[in-house]
Amino acid sequence: MMKKVHPKINTNRLREIGWSLWDPIGLNKTMGGWKGRPFEDEYDTYLAKAAGMLxxxxxxxxxxxxxxxxxxQHIGMGPKEIDLRIRTKLLAVVQAISDDPLIWRKP
Incomplete structure (x- = not known):
């Protein structure tokens, strides 16, 4: 029986998308960037789960x-109900993850 090989997520690509299109806390703007900062992995878990869902x-x-x-709810940023502006922004994040051919790489 062959072992199934699961591709690995390209964290750097996912971070580029998350920090440029999502950043719900607003750290990128207020802290002058995210690369090399102690908080650069802030959204990794959430974005990886979103990529896995896709x-x-x-x-x-x-x-x-x-x-x-x-x-x-979890981070506690923004309104409790989604509106068209927020949905459009989140849809852009999801679309970018879905469209990026470099998000997944072979182990």
Whole structure:
């Protein structure tokens, strides 16, 4: 029986997307960038889960809802209800993760 090989996530690519398109806390703007900073991994877990959801064929709405939950409930930033502006922003994050051919690499 062949062992299934799972691709590894490219954390650097995911961070580029997360910090440029999402950054719910606003650290990138207020701290003058994220690269090489102690908080550069702040969103890794959430973005990796979103990427994994997409890889497992979750629809975009489900991933947008997940990121909104993280942003509004878990992190506590922003309104408790999603509006069109926030949904559009989160959809751009999800689309960017989905479209990036370098997010997943072979182990």
């Amino acid at each position: 890889r497992n064929n979750s629809d975009f709405t489900e991933v947008v809802d997940y990121l909104f939950f993280i942003q509004s």
